[in-house]
Amino acid sequence: MTESIVSNTSIVETNSEYEAVIGLEVHAQLLTESKAFCGCSSDFGALPNTNVCPVCLGHPGSLPKLNRNLVEFILKMGLATGCKIREHSIFSRKNYFYADLPKGYQISQYSDPICYDGKIEIELGDGATKRIGITRIHMEEDTGKSIHDLDIDTLIDYNRCGVPLIEIVSEPDIRSATEAYQYLMQIRQIVMYLGICDGNLEEGSLRCDANVSVRKRGSTKFGVKTEVKNLNSFRNVEKAIGYETDRQIALIKSGGFVTQETRMWDASSQQTKLMRSKEQAHDYRYFPEPDLAGVYVNAEWVERVKSVLPELPMERKQRFMNFYGLPRYDAGIFVEDKSLSDFFERCAGELETKSADRFKAVSNWIMTEVMRILSDRKIGINELAVLPKHIAELVELFVGEVVSSKIAKEIFSDVLANGKSPKVIVSEKNLAQISDVAQIEKAVSEILAANGDNVEKYKAGKTNLFGFFVSQTLKATGGRANPRIVTEELQRQLNAV
Amino acid sequence: MKSYEEFLRSIPQKSCIDETHDFLGEISRKQELNAFITLNEENAVCAAAESDVRFADGRPRSLEGMIVALKDNIATAGIRTTCASKMLENYVPVSNASVADSLRESGAVVIGKTNMDEFAMGSSNENSVFGAVAHPLNADYVPGGSSGGSAVAVAAGMAHAALGTDTGGSVRQPAAFCGVVGFKPSYGRISRSGVVAFASSFDQIGIFAPDVYSTARIFDAVSGRDRRDSTTADLPPAQSFDTVRRPLPEHFTVATLPDDQLEGCDEDVMCVYRRSLEIWLSAGAKIMTATIPHSEAWIPAYYVLATAEASSNLARFDGIRYGCRVAGDYDDITVASRSQGFGAEVKRRIMLGTYVLSSGYYDSYFGKAQRARRLIYDGYASIFEKADILFLPTTPTPAFRRGEKINDPVAMYLSDYFTVSANLAGIPAVSVPAGESAGGMPVGMQLQARRYDDERLLQFARCFQESAKI
Ligand SMILES: [Zn+2]
Numbered sequence: 001m002t003e004s005i006v007s008n009t010s011i012v013e014t015n016s017e018y019e020a021v022i023g024l025e026v027h028a029q030l031l032t033e034s035k036a037f038c039g040c041s042s043d044f045g046a047l048p049n050t051n052v053c054p055v056c057l058g059h060p061g062s063l064p065k066l067n068r069n070l071v072e073f074i075l076k077m078g079l080a081t082g083c084k085i086r087e088h089s090i091f092s093r094k095n096y097f098y099a100d101l102p103k104g105y106q107i108s109q110y111s112d113p114i115c116y117d118g119k120i121e122i123e124l125g126d127g128a129t130k131r132i133g134i135t136r137i138h139m140e141e142d143t144g145k146s147i148h149d150l151d152i153d154t155l156i157d158y159n160r161c162g163v164p165l166i167e168i169v170s171e172p173d174i175r176s177a178t179e180a181y182q183y184l185m186q187i188r189q190i191v192m193y194l195g196i197c198d199g200n201l202e203e204g205s206l207r208c209d210a211n212v213s214v215r216k217r218g219s220t221k222f223g224v225k226t227e228v229k230n231l232n233s234f235r236n237v238e239k240a241i242g243y244e245t246d247r248q249i250a251l252i253k254s255g256g257f258v259t260q261e262t263r264m265w266d267a268s269s270q271q272t273k274l275m276r277s278k279e280q281a282h283d284y285r286y287f288p289e290p291d292l293a294g295v296y297v298n299a300e301w302v303e304r305v306k307s308v309l310p311e312l313p314m315e316r317k318q319r320f321m322n323f324y325g326l327p328r329y330d331a332g333i334f335v336e337d338k339s340l341s342d343f344f345e346r347c348a349g350e351l352e353t354k355s356a357d358r359f360k361a362v363s364n365w366i367m368t369e370v371m372r373i374l375s376d377r378k379i380g381i382n383e384l385a386v387l388p389k390h391i392a393e394l395v396e397l398f399v400g401e402v403v404s405s406k407i408a409k410e411i412f413s414d415v416l417a418n419g420k421s422p423k424v425i426v427s428e429k430n431l432a433q434i435s436d437v438a439q440i441e442k443a444v445s446e447i448l449a450a451n452g453d454n455v456e457k458y459k460a461g462k463t464n465l466f467g468f469f470v471s472q473t474l475k476a477t478g479g480r481a482n483p484r485i486v487t488e489e490l491q492r493q494l495n496a497v
Numbered sequence: 498m499k500s501y502e503e504f505l506r507s508i509p510q511k512s513c514i515d516e517t518h519d520f521l522g523e524i525s526r527k528q529e530l531n532a533f534i535t536l537n538e539e540n541a542v543c544a545a546a547e548s549d550v551r552f553a554d555g556r557p558r559s560l561e562g563m564i565v566a567l568k569d570n571i572a573t574a575g576i577r578t579t580c581a582s583k584m585l586e587n588y589v590p591v592s593n594a595s596v597a598d599s600l601r602e603s604g605a606v607v608i609g610k611t612n613m614d615e616f617a618m619g620s621s622n623e624n625s626v627f628g629a630v631a632h633p634l635n636a637d638y639v640p641g642g643s644s645g646g647s648a649v650a651v652a653a654g655m656a657h658a659a660l661g662t663d664t665g666g667s668v669r670q671p672a673a674f675c676g677v678v679g680f681k682p683s684y685g686r687i688s689r690s691g692v693v694a695f696a697s698s699f700d701q702i703g704i705f706a707p708d709v710y711s712t713a714r715i716f717d718a719v720s721g722r723d724r725r726d727s728t729t730a731d732l733p734p735a736q737s738f739d740t741v742r743r744p745l746p747e748h749f750t751v752a753t754l755p756d757d758q759l760e761g762c763d764e765d766v767m768c769v770y771r772r773s774l775e776i777w778l779s780a781g782a783k784i785m786t787a788t789i790p791h792s793e794a795w796i797p798a799y800y801v802l803a804t805a806e807a808s809s810n811l812a813r814f815d816g817i818r819y820g821c822r823v824a825g826d827y828d829d830i831t832v833a834s835r836s837q838g839f840g841a842e843v844k845r846r847i848m849l850g851t852y853v854l855s856s857g858y859y860d861s862y863f864g865k866a867q868r869a870r871r872l873i874y875d876g877y878a879s880i881f882e883k884a885d886i887l888f889l890p891t892t893p894t895p896a897f898r899r900g901e902k903i904n905d906p907v908a909m910y911l912s913d914y915f916t917v918s919a920n921l922a923g924i925p926a927v928s929v930p931a932g933e934s935a936g937g938m939p940v941g942m943q944l945q946a947r948r949y950d951d952e953r954l955l956q957f958a959r960c961f962q963e964s965a966k967i
Pocket of ligand 1: 035038039040051052053054055056057162
């Protein structure tokens with residue numbers, strides 16, 4: 001997914017009088033096989049209420065049991081974001097009534113979360129970076145899903161209930177909607193690189209709430225904040241935060257006050273709307289969860305997780321620029337999607353000649369030809385049946401002028417259609433480019449001889465006939481003549497006439 | 498009372514099936530005691546038949562043929578488990594509590610589910626949607642609570658033994674009132690899996706039996722680490738049956754409370770208490786006085802923490818998935834179902850617990866109570882550095898009259914004065930019949946020991962019970 005940044009310049013980004021102070025709370029649904037506190041599968045796409053048991057349905061007498069993979073996953077996230085890891089952390093109950101919350105409380109962490117005090121670097125264009133602090137990352141369980149929009153009564157699907165989540169809470173270090181976008185993008189890339197979450201905002205496996213306030217630039221005091229919910233796409237995160245900061249500034253400028261409240265982004269009207277006031281806010285009555293022993297994470301466990309942490313997106317981007325010599329833009333596009341950057345590396349690794357121009361040619365080929373097909377077919381790179389070796393061959397064929405880029409595109413269609421090697425296709429179909437100067441010299445002179453009238457006109461000043469001679473020559477060679485040599489030869493012979 | 502030990506001596510003259518029928522007959526003759534909510538007649542007779550085969554084959558299991566009653570907050574697959582509440586009047590669990598499994602695997606015969614205070618909240622067994630339980634000696638008196646039905650089942654000869662739950666004294670207090678042994682093990686020794694939670698950090702399954710031998714047999718069969726309950730102690734199953742038969746050590750120390758901490762006790766209880774101290778002296782005990790700091794905090798700390806946990810544990814009863822459901826709009830179901838499904842005492846405790854957890858009050862109630870809990874634990878730890886056991890009355894009074902305290906919650910809560918501290922500290926405690934009041938009501942005395950010292954506690958309890966035999 002390469003949704004471009006919406007150029008939605010809010011007042012705050014152009015107005016020097018006020019600045020926005022933004023903190024994000026991001027929930028990431030973890031890809032553990034089973035739920036957080038029972039043995040049920042965490043595949044919540046199954047038939048409704050099939051992945052449930054007495055524990056996640058909150059039957060009387062059932063007790064939770066911690067899935068250790070959940071701890072493993074959050075440790076990865078904590079270590080990837082430079083967090084400190086608490087040796088002993090506990091679970092708490094977050095109490096509130098809701099039909100899709102079977103126990104009447106969510107098992108979460110409140111005081112003393114397992115990961116705290118970390119940071120994420122975001123890019124602000126031109127390679128400038130900014131550090132956004134991570135206050136805490138904690139574990140909790142997801143709720144079920146109520147389905148209201150049916151003619152019959154409300155239906156509840158508990159498959160999602162108990163699926164593990166981590167909540168990543170940032171410091172109020174974010175100063176604009178664009179920074180918020182970049183921050184969220186970084187989080188998304190990191191969880192995907194770690195393989196702990198699929199990073200899908202639209203489907204809710206990544207969810208984001210924003211705390212937004214504004215203040216006079218230069219002030220060190222925080223303004224009154226509102227919490228903005230329902231930010232279910234990158235576009236909406238940026239738009240909603242932009243809207244909310246503008247709303248608050250306008251309110252203050254007109255002599256009003258911002259009130260502490262929860263607001264909801266309404267994508268259809270492109271506004272944030274009041275959801276509940278401070279007085280209506282839930283009192284979650286947190287207290288330590290007495291059914292679970294604490295979580296103990298010793299140094300050994302931390303070291304083991306640290307030793308298997310994969311390369312993170314920022315590191316990979318830097319490496320793509322340094323090692324392959326790719327421009328920042330190319331590297332950025334690739335690391336946004338871990339599979340795509342993996343694919344680039346595999347293609348680059350298959351090149352016979354490893355040089356910066358060939359790496360760049362591979363990059364160009366993937367960014368144009370490959371990504372066009374991905375977006376046409378709406379698929380990810382892993383769903384495209386093409387061998388990296390074939391991409392490398394193809395790139396080498398046209399960089400080495402064995403085929404023209406036009407022929408190369410035709411070969412690529414063949415590769416996709418039947419999985420044959422480009423080299424095989426070239427020899428089978430006799431597609432190799434003719435670069436033999438003598439052969440081309442002969443073809444050019446035959447074309448000029450056969451088109452004496454046009455040669456006359458050309459000499460008389462109709463120089464745009466040059467293209468006609470090129471296409472005639474290419475046609476005569478079945479499109480295989482090296483266009484560069486054809487051009488050179490035509491120029492030489494026409495000048496000689 | 499009919500003990501399992503006697504029954505074992507009567508085999509093979511008497512069969513398990515006969516014994517089961519005898520108990521079922523006794524239950525039907527004593528229906529007015531209202532000790533049972535649901536009987537398990539068919540399954541019990543089948544299980545007894547299996548036990549007879551095992552005895553005949555010479556391969557009995559540890560509890561073979563023992564007739565056991567279960568408090569109705571212990572889940573039994575296929576048998577309704579009501580918690581004596583309208584909320585769960587028709588709730589049938591899909592799986593057994595771990596203890597129910599252990600009992601069956603050990604050969605015990607589950608005869609039925611016993612009456613109780615609704616969701617184990619009460620000290621008189623008057624809070625049951627199935628009606629109050631009567632004291633076996635005098636129907637105008639309460640049997641104690643909340644495990645009143647289980648205590649009566651054993652006291653009135655309707656089961657060899659029974660399981661209850663003890664959150665603040667709910668096994669020991671009715672055991673004392675009814676004249677049976679009531680044992681609350683250390684927190685974590687017996688799995689809570691399948692026990693409908695009242696206050697998770699206090700709840701512990703307890704055992705009623707006529708004597709400590711049967712108590713020990715059951716404890717050995719149902720204790721131990723359970724994967725289904727993360728709060729079980731990482732200890733192997735108890736082996737107390739061997740321990741309890743040993744004589745007392747030559748030198749041992751019994752700690753007692755200072756007089757001012759016994760002030761609330763009536764003369765009947767003090768009389769038995771003083772006689773009991775003489776028993777200890779003649780058994781060779783060194784007696785020392787020990788003070789548990791902040792005894793004034795026991796009851797408040799207990800009621801703050803236990804109701805807080807209860808308010809959350811009982812939130813799941815919302816009328817959506819199971820239990821009492823009052824039809825209504827999506828938003829009204831929960832309010833209406835809870836309003837109708839819960840009784841007055843349960844509602845009182847949910848409100849109390851909700852209040853003490855509210856933002857702004859947390860520190861002054863919950864936080865403070867937690868600190869008090871820590872101090873009580875420390876206080877006990879220092880006592881058990883010097884003493885083998887702490888000896889104290891189980892209750893300030895013998896069984897009281899029905900209706901006497903039901904409208905005075907504070908008076909009712911104070912009857913837990915001597916029992917809640919063991920739950921606050923998570924230590925083992927046992928009530929042993931020690932005498933009678935002037936009016937002929939049983940009086941129980943309590944022994945407490947350091948955490949996880951359950952086996953030795955039972956050893957002292959066995960010796961005391963045999964010496965105290967009236
Ligand atoms: Zn489950």
